[in-house]
Amino acid sequence: MAHKPDPAGLKLRLIAARRLKAVLGGEHFSPFNAADLPDGRDRALANRLITTALRRHGQIDAMLAELLEKGLPPRSGSFEAILRLSLAQLVFLPDLGAHSALFLAVEAVKRDNKARHLSGLMNAVLRRAQANSARYGLMDEALLLPEAVRQRWTEIYGSAAVSRFAEALIAGAPLDLTLRDDDQDLIEALAAEPLLADSVRLENRDRPVEALPGYDAGRFWVQDAASAIPARLLGLEPGSNVLDLCAAPGGKTAQLLKAGYKVTALDNDRARLDRLRANMERLGYAPHMVEADAGNYAPSSTFKGVLLDAPCSATGTFRRHPEVLWRRSASDIASRVRLQQGLLTNAFRCLEPGGTLLYCTCSLEPEEGESQVDWALNALPGLELFPIRPQELPGLPQAVTSGGLVRTHPGMTPGSGNAGMDGFFVARFSRTG
Known part of the structure; x- marks a missing residue:
């Protein structure tokens, strides 16, 4: 039969x-x-x-x-x-x-x-x-977010912003790219909308990334507009030695190399480093790559700049990963806070006097952002806040707080765009001794 x-x-x-x-x-x-x-x-x-x-x-x-x-x-x-x-x-x-x-x-x-x-x-x-x-x-759209999350974010960001969060969740995330070069022809070929600096956005996602014009030639990489902010704020001289901790998959590494820095890209996962290596080869970049634990890495010499994109709750990425909304508990966030503090401590050790440290997370939780700034300034003598100014973020000055920090969220609109961005936090420090 x-x-x-x-x-x-x-x-x-x-x-x-x-x-x-x-x-x-x-x-x-x-x-x-x-x-x-x-x-x-x-x-x-x-x-x-x-x-x-x-x-x-x-x-x-x-x-x-x-x-x-x-x-x-x-x-x-x-x-x-x-x-x-x-x-x-x-x-x-x-x-x-x-x-x-x-x-x-x-x-x-x-x-x-x-x-x-x-x-x-x-x-x-x-x-x-x-x-x-x-x-x-x-x-009711109130059901889109867990009740505890909705209440917490309403207290932090306000009810109007949280309403926009719900809209952003349903809409999902457009595709943001960072361009390797100032390339108007490529922007037109992609039918992309310029956002901030070298970030562009594709609202129409009818083709896989690998099929887009310029992909094989390494003319862009995928990176949300919010994620592209931190590396632009380092502000060092070209040729400076910079350490990118927790570097894979390499978007920020590529930005640092594009800015002319000598970059050491570190990650503790072989598979993630292999992915970073493949991405760098496509883009034509060659950082020094190190497989090591960012919490205890001890370089032979310190760095002029350190960028720490710390592991976090990732609640700022809920447009792409809605599941994070239903998984993050207070104890879960607390364990990540402890990990971040260990990484911040070692990032400080890797920084030379007079150097600049950037700390960032793709989290909407103050415990993983603003509160970590307070902790670092108290726990790490010789570390001072190096405030970020609104003019350093043209197209998104509203993301710069009065205290000189950057806080984005999915209810914000970058540039002249009509869609949101990931939730991201950025703080900049300098080492005085």
């Missing part, structure tokens, strides 16, 4: 469910690339389904609470991931069709030995959701 072929779209649904299940289990979300799904249309659809499910996670939680009176079944394999993808399609992606959402969900559950007994429940739940899809589509 001939094997009956799988229904169209089922394989993609199964692949998407596996990726979402991994993210729900604690993994970092990585969009599918050509190696995962060679067909560009399949890749775009799978990424769209997953990112919609992640961005609408809080609203889907509320739907599940209503639709599953007894809660999610225990030990149910891929049931939850398939259900979340299907609810995302039914309610928030109506252009994809309701029939395929129901049919493919049931078929996908049947292919999972741990979930196939729940195919009837999947069908019943999704039919109830379909009947209520109009109401679900109008769910």
Whole structure:
């Protein structure tokens, strides 16, 4: 008897469910690339389904609470991931069709030995959701952010800004690039919008990065407009020796090399260093690369400049990684704060007298930003704040605080753009002795 072929779209649904299940289990979300799904249309659809499910996670939680009176079944394999993808399609992606959402969900559950007994429940739940899809589509935007996160950020940034955060979450992030050269022809070929300094933005992401004009020639690298700010603020003479701690994947390393510095790029992960090396080769740059722990690295001589982009909660990247909103607890942030303090201490040791230290995080949490400045000034004698001035950030002076720090968030608009940017914090210090 001939094997009956799988229904169209089922394989993609199964692949998407596996990726979402991994993210729900604690993994970092990585969009599918050509190696995962060679067909560009399949890749775009799978990424769209997953990112919609992640961005609408809080609203889907509320739907599940209503639709599953007894809660999610225990030990149910891929049931939850398939259900979340299907609810995302039914309610928030109506252009994809309701029939395929129901049919493919049931078929996908049947292919999972741990979930196939729940195919009837999947069908019943999704039919109830379909009947209520109009109401679900109008769910309160307050559900987009965890309640504790919303309250904390409202106290810090204000309710108007947090409303813009929710809008930015749903909109996702456009593609920002940093250009290797001042290249108007490339900007036109990319159909890009100039933002700040050498950052440009592509609103239309209909092609993979590798297919964009200038990629193979190393004429740009991917870097959010906020992430590109710190390296521009070092302000040293060309030829100065600079240490880039926690350097991979290399966006800031490339900026430092472009500025004419002699750069040592350090990371403690071999795979990440390999990625940095590949990126530098494409761009035509050659930093000195070191595999070492940034917390105890002891160079033979100190540096005129040190850039520390410290590991953090990454809450400022929620437009690309919505899962961070639902994972970061107070204890989680506290453990990162302790790590950052150790890294700051060693960054200070690596800095020569008269040198400049830049500390930055892609976090919206003051504990990982402003509070770390207070800690460093008290704990590291000889370290002084070197205030950043608004005129050093043309196109975004509102990001410079009265205390000379930089604080961006997704509700801010860089340059003349009409979309936001990552949440980022930057402080600049000098060593007096």
